[in-house]
Amino acid sequence: MTRTLLGLACLALPTLLAAEPIATDRPDFVESAATVGKGRFQIETSLAWERDRDGALRSWTRSTPSLLRIGLADDWELRFETDGAMRSRSTALGVRQRERGWSDLSVGLKWHASDGDEATATPDTAWLFHVDGDTGSRAYRGQGLRPSVRFVAEWELPAGWSAGLMPGLYMDRNEDGKRFVGGILAAVLGKSITDRLRGFVELSAQQIASSRNGGKLLTFDTGLAYLLADNMQVDMAVSRGLNKTSPDLSWTVGFSAKF
DSSP: OHHHHHHHHHHHHHHHTOSSOOOOSOSSSSOOSOOOOTTOEEEEEEEEEEEEEETTEEEEEEEOOEEEEEEEETTEEEEEEEOOEEEEEEEETTEEEEEEEEOOEEEEEEEEEEOOBGGGTBOEEEEEEEEEOSOSOGGGOOSSOEEEEEEEEEEEOGGGEEEEEEEEEEEEEOTTSOEEEEEEEEEEEEEESSSSEEEEEEEEEEEEOOGGGTOOEEEEEEEEEEEEETTEEEEEEEEEEOSTTSOSEEEEEEEEEEO
16 A cells, blocks of 8 residues: 555656646735646645634634636636635624534636736736535525636736736625625735745735625735745735724635646
8 A cells, every 4th residue: 555655656746846837826816817737737725814803893713725726728727616614713792602614615717818928018817707606504605606707917027026917796695685796806916036935915805895795805915935846835825904894814824736
């Protein structure tokens, strides 16, 4: 059995050490315009924590956001995304409440629409189409199917700088069960610090809706990503809420691998 596992590891090693560096959709909120390539698959997983205070109510949440990307063609990938295992607790006026379970699953497609050109300041572009289903545990389950669409433009700039912009729309239901359409908008600025280390700062509006539909979720995000090998990455990020309806503080550490 041990020899079999070692043999499989040796077969997988050349793939993990392939020349093309991994391009991940994390740890920033703006997605990458790149797809994983035909016949390839990529796993991006993490631990995430969130802390919030609203008057007398204090809440903490821990989750395991994960994304599986499968290359259907050079410019198309199939995506399975979830916040994974969830655990939360809240305290208000001395009363404590705890929940644990699983979050909903999202199924989607990414289409790499065009390649960019640094010389002409033309961005790489992509479209993402997702549908979230009500598959999670009761405490974390949404209502019905919630489709979304996002567009990504990604620019490679001189001196190791990069920039990204991601607008989008999503459909959801409010607490009364009525459907509504909300917006998404985020912009990121990245910098290659070394050949393997990059950093970013970002402003993200992950949710733009009226107060009766959940309000606006606005954050300032910053983080680092480091290539352990061309096809393996570790990363971390911190987010600070910019309004009352956003979590006060969030942070995450993650690992990604391409096969």
